[in-house]
Amino acid sequence: MIEVMRTNDLVSISYAQALLKDAGIVCAVFDQHASAIEGSVWAIQRRVLVDDEDATTARRLLTDAGLDVRP
Numbered sequence: 319m320i321e322v323m324r325t326n327d328l329v330s331i332s333y334a335q336a337l338l339k340d341a342g343i344v345c346a347v348f349d350q351h352a353s354a355i356e357g358s359v360w361a362i363q364r365r366v367l368v369d370d371e372d373a374t375t376a377r378r379l380l381t382d383a384g385l386d387v388r389p
Contacts, residue, residue, distance in 0.1 A: 319367040322376045343372045
């Protein structure tokens with residue numbers, strides 16, 4: 319899996335998940351619990367990951383939606 323987005327903005331994560339799901343792209347959000355334990359102070363950010371073969375499409379989709387993506 320490849321990271322396509324990193325943030326602690328829960329709205330952005332939810333939006334990204336909905337966009338990816340609608341496009342048929344399976345994603346996973348990592349570091350949710352570590353971030354919550356840390357107090358969501360940006361020390362540990364949540365990461366959105368997709369399968370390797372979906373990374374380019376996912377990045378394009380999220381960028382078109384105005385979300386910050388990882389290169």
